[in-house]
Amino acid sequence: MTTTFTNARLIDPENGTDEIGSLTIEDGIITGINTPAKGNVIDCGGKCLAPGIVDIGVKVCEPGERHKESYRTAGLAAAAGGVTTVVTRPDTTPAIDSPEVLEFVARRARETAQVKMLPMAALTKGRNGRTMVEVGFLRDAGAVAFTDCDRVVENTKVFARCLTYANSLGALVIAHPQDPVMSKGAAVTSGKFASLRGLPAVSPMAERLGLERDLALVEMTGARYHADNLSTAASLPALERAKAAGLDVTAGASIHHLTLNELDVGNYRTFFKVKPPLRSEDDRTALVAAVASGLIDIISSMHTPQDEESKRLPYEEAASGAVALETLLPAAMRLYHSGDMDLPTLWRALSLNPSKRLGLDTGRLTKGAPADLVLFDPDAPFVMDRFALQSKSKNTPFDEQRMQGKVLATYVNGVDVFKRRS
8 A cells, every 4th residue: 555645744863854745655664755646645734744653661561460551552552642663661470581471472462552562571580680581582582672670680790690691692781770779668859859748768879870880880791781761960971971982872761750850749649659750850951951962862651550559549658650652742742842852853762763772674764664653743732631541550640731742643564553533
């Protein structure tokens, strides 16, 4: 099937352009930019057409907690949010730490999800930080990266061994840098606000300590390394030094840490409890500047579904995490409308860079690339209603907030998997 999108505002993160033009796709592949229209013609009305979002670090709660999120509902939420490739986390029950479990979730994703689902595997058995998983077998089974998620491998010798072995196979290791002892039990970031609220807190230095250790081991082993969710200004100099030294290192930040700060917690609002905790406004603005400059490579949702029972608790006891597959794009539009970065820069972090890091051919508006696309209106205003979300869990901090940016249609390999009806 051939389709031509005309009168589209083409957002090209690879060339850094934002221009009105046309795009033609045939059999799920982009075959022409600004070429004569043919096949089915779709007039985009001047709205934005960009590569589909590639979201690293999404939790789908199969197996073990399907009542929080299934592959079917995660796929629906991703399609509604303009996310065409979902890179799933292994922090399930049980953890995805064997080829058998990985094959189970991969099959579930193929059978029920409307978008591409790429699984990550645990780095250690049971994510317990003691015994390395069978990295080679898991890679062969389809694991695109290895991570213990928010459970830091405390034993430095074990982590070094994991990095060394991963390097020998060219595998990507993704870590969540924090000092585990300092971070244990913390609910907010230390400072005046935490003291006034009487909540257990952690210093931003806990993240820097964890990152410095990881980067030293990366320098020693030569491994491919990605820090999944940096959140403090204190971490950025270490990241800059590692990149300047030529280490194979990238970093990401979650959309919540780029658009919210510690004061949003207000009067113990548990939907704002995420991990790591929300930081100061100075940290937030430093992160935004780091994404704009390219120091931080990737923006992700860090989609973490939690049910009502685990969130409707005192702040200290409530579960951490927020759903974000559907709110990622409109939240990212805040960075565009504030003038912090243009759309090609945003899509470099949302689509192109995560594709590059994983060795995917997505994230580009170029001839021969997959027709994974999102058509959206960056200016459309709306009030977020969490009960209208496709996710099973509704724990979004953006509930009832005024937002801008609506996904109009999402295409995976040229097939529309979502179309907005109103």
